[in-house]
Structures are given as C-alpha cells and as structure tokens.
Amino acid sequence: MPPENSDSKKAHSSQRHSEPPLKNLAAALPVETADSLNEQATLETALGLDESNATNRELVRLPKEQPRNPDELEERRRSDVNEWGRSEHMREIARRVYDPIYRRWFRVEWEGLEKIPPGGALLVANHAAAIPSDAPVIMHGIETELNRPVYGLADDFFRTIPVVGTLWNRLGGLPAHPDNAYRLLREQDQLVLVFPEGTKGPSKTYNERYQLRRFGRGGFVEIAMRAGVPVIPIAVVGAEESMPTLFRIPSVARALGVPYLPVTANMLLAGPLGLVSYFPSKFKLKVLDPVYFDVPADRERYSRSRVMDESEAIRDHIQAALYKMLRERRSVWFG
Amino acid sequence: MASQPPIPIRLARRATDAVDIDPDGPRRRVLVTGLGTFWGGRVAQALEANPAVEVIVGLDTTEPTIELERTEYVRVDANYSILSRIVQATRVDTIIHTFLVMDPTQMSQRAMHEINVIGTMNLFAAASAAGSTVNNVIVKSSTMVYGCAPEDPVWFTESTPRSRPPKESIERSIEAVEGYVRDFAEDNPHVNVALLRFSNVIGSELETPLTRLLQLPVVPSIFGFDPRFQFVHEDDVIKSILFAFDNDLPGVFNVAGDGLLPWSEVAALCGKRTVALPPIGTGWLTTPLRQFGLLDLPAEYEGLLKYGRGVDNHRLKNFGFRYEHTSTQAVEAFIRAVRLRKVVGENEPSYRYERDVEQFFRHSPAVRRDRRQA
Numbered sequence: 032m033p034p035e036n037s038d039s040k041k042a043h044s045s046q047r048h049s050e051p052p053l054k055n056l057a058a059a060l061p062v063e064t065a066d067s068l069n070e071q072a073t074l075e076t077a078l079g080l081d082e083s084n085a086t087n088r089e090l091v092r093l094p095k096e097q098p099r100n101p102d103e104l105e106e107r108r109r110s111d112v113n114e115w116g117r118s119e120h121m122r123e124i125a126r127r128v129y130d131p132i133y134r135r136w137f138r139v140e141w142e143g144l145e146k147i148p149p150g151g152a153l154l155v156a157n158h159a160a161a162i163p164s165d166a167p168v169i170m171h172g173i174e175t176e177l178n179r180p181v182y183g184l185a186d187d188f189f190r191t192i193p194v195v196g197t198l199w200n201r202l203g204g205l206p207a208h209p210d211n212a213y214r215l216l217r218e219q220d221q222l223v224l225v226f227p228e229g230t231k232g233p234s235k236t237y238n239e240r241y242q243l244r245r246f247g248r249g250g251f252v253e254i255a256m257r258a259g260v261p262v263i264p265i266a267v268v269g270a271e272e273s274m275p276t277l278f279r280i281p282s283v284a285r286a287l288g289v290p291y292l293p294v295t296a297n298m299l300l301a302g303p304l305g306l307v308s309y310f311p312s313k314f315k316l317k318v319l320d321p322v323y324f325d326v327p328a329d330r331e332r333y334s335r336s337r338v339m340d341e342s343e344a345i346r347d348h349i350q351a352a353l354y355k356m357l358r359e360r361r362s363v364w365f366g
Numbered sequence: 367m368a369s370q371p372p373i374p375i376r377l378a379r380r381a382t383d384a385v386d387i388d389p390d391g392p393r394r395r396v397l398v399t400g401l402g403t404f405w406g407g408r409v410a411q412a413l414e415a416n417p418a419v420e421v422i423v424g425l426d427t428t429e430p431t432i433e434l435e436r437t438e439y440v441r442v443d444a445n446y447s448i449l450s451r452i453v454q455a456t457r458v459d460t461i462i463h464t465f466l467v468m469d470p471t472q473m474s475q476r477a478m479h480e481i482n483v484i485g486t487m488n489l490f491a492a493a494s495a496a497g498s499t500v501n502n503v504i505v506k507s508s509t510m511v512y513g514c515a516p517e518d519p520v521w522f523t524e525s526t527p528r529s530r531p532p533k534e535s536i537e538r539s540i541e542a543v544e545g546y547v548r549d550f551a552e553d554n555p556h557v558n559v560a561l562l563r564f565s566n567v568i569g570s571e572l573e574t575p576l577t578r579l580l581q582l583p584v585v586p587s588i589f590g591f592d593p594r595f596q597f598v599h600e601d602d603v604i605k606s607i608l609f610a611f612d613n614d615l616p617g618v619f620n621v622a623g624d625g626l627l628p629w630s631e632v633a634a635l636c637g638k639r640t641v642a643l644p645p646i647g648t649g650w651l652t653t654p655l656r657q658f659g660l661l662d663l664p665a666e667y668e669g670l671l672k673y674g675r676g677v678d679n680h681r682l683k684n685f686g687f688r689y690e691h692t693s694t695q696a697v698e699a700f701i702r703a704v705r706l707r708k709v710v711g712e713n714e715p716s717y718r719y720e721r722d723v724e725q726f727f728r729h730s731p732a733v734r735r736d737r738r739q740a
Contacts, residue, residue, distance in 0.1 A: 108694060109631045114676075115520055116594060116626075187517040190673065193590020193645045196516075210519035210526055 158232030249342030259328030269314035400465025565622030569600030570703030593674030
C-alpha cells in the first residue's frame with residue numbers, strides 16, 4: 032500500500048476515536064458507526080418503533096455490557112507468563128535451584144562480560160554436551176551478573192517433549208524462528224542466545240570435542256543484520272566434559288524420532304540418572320568482541336556471500352578463542 | 367442446484383429513498399453472506415444504522431435469527447449458484463463474506479467444503495464477472511490458516527508462512543478460500559480486498575469448540591503442555607469488519623486481542639480444574655469420547671492444546687483500529703456471560719423470521735418509512 036495512504040487513514044481514524052467513549056452498545060455496535068457519521072443514527076424501524084425495544088424482544092431484557100475505554104485496557108492476570116511464555120516467578124525458582132550448581136558444581140568463571148552492550152544483541156556460542164549444559168549456564172550467568180534476561184532459542188524438538196518443553200518456555204526458551212529473534216532484538220532490545228551449530232554441536236562425540244561444526248547457513252548473521260544488532264560471540268570451555276558422548280545410536284534415534292541418541296559416560300556410570308547428572312567440569316566463558324555489521328537493518332535479503340563470510344569469520348573467531356583457552360587450561364576439573 | 371426457486375429480489379427503493387443522506391457522500395450497496403449466522407446478522411444489523419449504506423442484501427441458506435429493518439434476505443443454496451444473478455441485479459459495490467464455517471464439529475466435511483470452498487469460488491466468480499460493480503470485498507477468515515506446529519514462531523505476522531502443510535480438512539478448506547481471495551485480488555486490482563484473520567473468538571454469545579471446552583465440568587488439557595492462547599472478543603470482530611468497511615482497508619489483517627494466556631490460566635480464570643489427556647495417542651482417547659458426546663475436541667484443537675498460537679495484531683492497530691478487549695478481558699467477558707446464563711438460563715431472543723411480514727414492512731405502500739419524522 033502507498034504509505035501516505037495509510038498515514039492519512041491513521042490520522043482520520045485516530046481523530047475519530049478521540050471522540051467521547053461509546054455510551055451504548057445496545058444494538059451490536061451500530062452506535063459507533065453512526066456517531067462517526069454525523070449523528071444520523073435515526074434507527075427507527077419501518078414499524079415506527081425506536082431501536083431500544085425493537086431489536087430483541089426477549090423475555091428479560093439483558094443489558095449489554097458496556098464497552099470500556101480502550102485507553103484503559105487494565106488486566107487482571109492470574110500468572111506472570113509474559114508474551115514470550117517466560118515467567119519471572121518460574122525464573123526465580125530456577126535461579127534459586129540452579130545457583131548452587133552454577134557456583135559450586137561448575138564453578139563458572141566469566142571473562143569480558145562488560146563487552147555485552149546495552150540494547151539488543153545476539154549472543155552466539157559453541158554448543159556441547161549430550162544434554163547441553165551451556166545454555167543454562169549462559170542464561171543464568173548473564174541474568175545474575177548483568178541483571179538482564181536472556182532468551183534462548185532452541186531446536187523446536189524441545190517443544191514437543193511434554194513438561195520439558197513447557198518448562199523450557201517458562202524459563203525463557205523459545206523455538207528458533209527468525210520472527211521470534213527479530214521481534215526480541217529489534218523491537219524489544221533483548222538479549223537472545225543462539226547456538227548456530229544447532230544439534231550438530233551436542234551430538235558430536237567426545238573425540239571431536241571443541242571442534243566447531245558448520246554454523247548452519249549463517250541465518251544468525253542475517254537475523255542480526257535485519258534487526259540491526261551486534262553479534263556477541265562467546266567461547267565456552269567445560270561443557271564438552273560435563274556430559275561427554277561416547278557413541279551414538281542413529282537407528283534407535285530414528286525409531287524414536289529424536290534428532291540424536293547419545294550414549295554418554297554419565298549414563299554408563301550412573302544409569303538413567305546419567306541423563307540428569309553432569310560431571311563437575313570447570314566452566315570458563317569468554318565474551319569476545321562484539322561484531323557490528325555495517326548494513327542497513329530491515330532489509331528483505333542480504334548478500335549471501337557477505338552473510339556466509341561473516342558467519343565463517345565469527346566461527347573462526349570462537350574456534351581460535353577456544354584453542355587459546357584450552358592451551359591455558361591445566362585441568363578439566365580445576366581449570 | 368435449482369431445487370429452490372430463487373426469490374425474486376425487489377429492492378427497498380422506497381424505504382431507502384426516504385432516508386436523509388449526505389448528498390456528497392457515496393451511497394454503498396452491500397452484500398452480506400451468511401446473514402443467518404451470528405456474524406452476518408450482526409454485521410448487517412450494524413450496517414443498517416449506517417446512513418451511507420443504501421442497500422443491504424443478505425444471503426444465507428437459513429433465515430436470519432435477529433430482527434433486521436431494511437436488509438433484504440435472499441435464501442440461497444449453500445454454494446450460491448445464483449449469486450452472479452444477484453450481483454448483477456443488485457449492482458452491489460461491496461461484498462462482506464462472513465459465511466465461512468470455522469467450527470468443523472457442526473457439520474460434515476462435505477457440507478463444510480460446499481460452503482467454504484465452493485461458496486467462495488462462486489462468490490468470487492460472480493464478483494469478477496464482466497460488468498460486475500463490486501469494488502470492495504471483505505472476507506472473514508481465521509488464524510487457523512497459520513496452522514499449529516512446534517516450529518511456529520510465537521507471533522505470526524500476516525506474511526509469516528505456515529510451518530507445515532495443512533492436514534485437517536478445516537485448515538485445507540480455509541487455505542483454499544484464501545487462495546481464491548488472493549487470486550481474485552490479483553485478477554482484479556481495481557477491487558479493494560480486505561482479508562481479516564480472526565483469532566479464537568470468545569464473548570458473551572458465540573459458541574465455539576473452545577467455549578464448549580471451557581464450559582465442561584473439567585477442562586481438558588494435554589499432559590506436560592501449557593500452550594498459550596490468544597482470544598478476540600466478538601464485539602471487536604464486528605467492530606473490525608465495520609472498520610475495514612468504513613476505511614476500505616487493503617490487504618491481510620490479523621484480528622486478535624493483545625496478549626497470550628496459558629491454557630491453565632484460562633481454565634483458572636473460568637474457575638475450572640484441568641484434566642490432562644495423554645500426550646501420545648490423544649486422538650485415540652478423544653475419538654470414543656466424541657462418539658459418546660462427552661468431549662467435542664476436533665483434531666485441529668489437539669495441536670492447539672499442545673502449541674497454541676499467537677498472531678501479531680499491530681498491522682490493524684497501525685491503521686488506527688482500537689480493540690476494546692485484550693485476550694484476558696475477552697475471556698473475562700465470556701465468564702461473566704456464562705455466570706449470568708447459569709442463573710437466568712439461555713436468553714433466546716423470541717424473534718422468528720416470517721417472510722410475508724418482512725416483505726410487508728419493506729415493500730408495502732401502506733407502511734410509512736419516513737425516517738426523519740420521529
């Protein structure tokens with residue numbers, strides 16, 4: 032549509048709506064239409080009756096509910112689940128439960144947290160451990176250290192698991208859809224965490240640890256460009272050893288309809304409990320320099336080669352940082 | 367298809383002649399489909415109060431259930447085989463297409479297909495026939511067209527494609543309808559087409575599969591899922607159709623109240639407990655329950671009870687539309703209506719359509735239709 036057209040419409044109708052609030056909804060909203068059209072609401076029927084007793088001849092005349100003033104859309108909610116499904120109440124419980132794990136078990140250490148700028152930013156990290164331990168660490172860490180919520184984008188497979196999917200959503204997880212990321216970053220200046228390796232990261236076996244997989248098709252770069260926000264790479268050391276995958280059983284995974292089915296060292300040692308218990312590896316996270324893209328936001332498409340180049344550069348950057356951190360690491364358990 | 371002889375249409379010339387109108391303003395001639403349904407009836411009723419509307423012709427297979435003053439009711443068969451004659455004869459300039467079945471529990475798949483797909487096809491064939499005077503079309507569609515899948519975004523915008531191809535017949539049917547709307551808009555660039563997609567409608571009067579679920583003694587949910595639902599109040603639906611009519615809105619618009627409510631919260635607002643259905647084999651369990659009439663849960667709603675659906679309502683708001691209800695308030699209005707009904711019972715309006723009487727009031731010279739005197 033031509034923009035001037037929509038503007039004039041907007042002006043016209045906002046003027047219309049600034050008139051006194053509607054008083055009567057007796058006959059299913061005609062009043063508003065009539066009001067706006069020169070008070071010509073002479074709603075007399077052919078019978079010569081006026082509308083108040085003509086529209087409905089009910090035994091008991093029920094008064095219609097009065098419409099409220101649209102400016103006061105006050106709400107009485109029963110829960111604090113926000114528009115993304117995140118609940119601050121659930122988050123608070125999770126923080127209390129998770130904090131000891133974060134501080135005592137993984138003994139998380141951050142470096143360069145000050146590099147996260149105010150405003151929207153897309154956090155990008157390497158992804159590891161059969162049931163990834165890095166997402167909660169990053170989300171909890173930034174939330175407690177910087178006092179900012181982090182929305183984690185995950186494979187939509189998560190959402191199909193009963194209880195887990197709902198919990199994940201209440202704790203700030205979302206299906207990885209570009210629309211979700213765009214809205215959070217562009218319109219709401221939030222922090223969004225994404226793992227561009229996708230399931231290829233956590234599904235890799237222990238002998239391939241800290242070797243980054245392909246960064247998808249660079250979709251995360253495109254999202255950041257479109258939203259006009261920087262990408263902030265984060266290198267995570269420690270997640271790989273918290274739940275190392277020894278081997279995978281692709282045939283069973285296919286039969287169960289899951290993306291991958293790992294057999295982890297934790298399972299061998301603790302049986303089914305291994306699904307929920309991590310080894311106490313020492314976590315070190317390093318926030319790398321933000322990457323700003325010098326392109327206009329809100330474009331329909333961006334140069335594919337540029338997107339792939341940026342994606343590859345960020346991947347290399349994280350990979351190099353990981354190697355550096357691993358060279359300096361003396362022990363898996365003590366850092 | 368000619369089982370019922372079409373009723374000859376005589377326009378209420380005399381009645382409308384007497385209406386004092388703005389001589390500068392264009393007078394509009396409107397065709398409303400689905401006059402006998404909740405939506406068509408209420409839209410026609412609201413249009414009658416609009417002096418800029420010269421003629422209102424309402425089509426349906428069933429008689430209107432609310433009293434209308436000057437709307438001309440024409441009984442047609444479900445797929446409007448005589449529609450092009452009606453359009454030709456009445457020279458309508460606006461078609462408001464509300465006759466789309468969104469509740470698959472109320473009729474067979476075949477009947478629904480006739481009404482939705484074939485009806486829409488004939489409607490647009492008539493509207494785009496040579497010599498057609500139609501230059502405005504408003505279609506009432508549903509956000510069901512976005513489908514419901516785990517990979518969905520939290521908020522669908524008007525341009526977000528659905529994640530998976532439609533499986534259920536109702537979704538396929540709505541998609542086919544929207545396909546006709548798109549084709550029509552493309553082939554007739556001079557016609558202004560507004561496609562309004564309504565979210566879950568709730569309110570004091572309308573009955574939908576969701577309102578039936580919420581009136582059960584316990585509200586069914588699916589174990590381990592707490593999807594988030596968006597609602598739109600029935601008054602906001604009518605208001606948005608009239609808004610599209612008044613402002614000649616172009617294009618596709620989501621119509622839904624602000625905010626998404628977890629299903630558990632909706633049940634809590636209604637003062638109901640939820641009872642969890644198993645997440646696997648839900649259909650196996652609900653089919654026998656449906657057979658016994660205990661639970662009317664169409665297959666489309668199983669997906670919805672897992673993943674929910676949210677649509678972005680900013681586009682319509684940016685054109686200046688103001689909602690009177692958020693999602694929560696729409697549910698609250700529904701609850702208040704249910705409470706009242708519990709005490710005073712169903713308050714059925716006693717109106718019954720009598721053709722002869724209606725014809726008399728509209729066309730008899732004995733009836734004085736001078737509106738300015740009162």
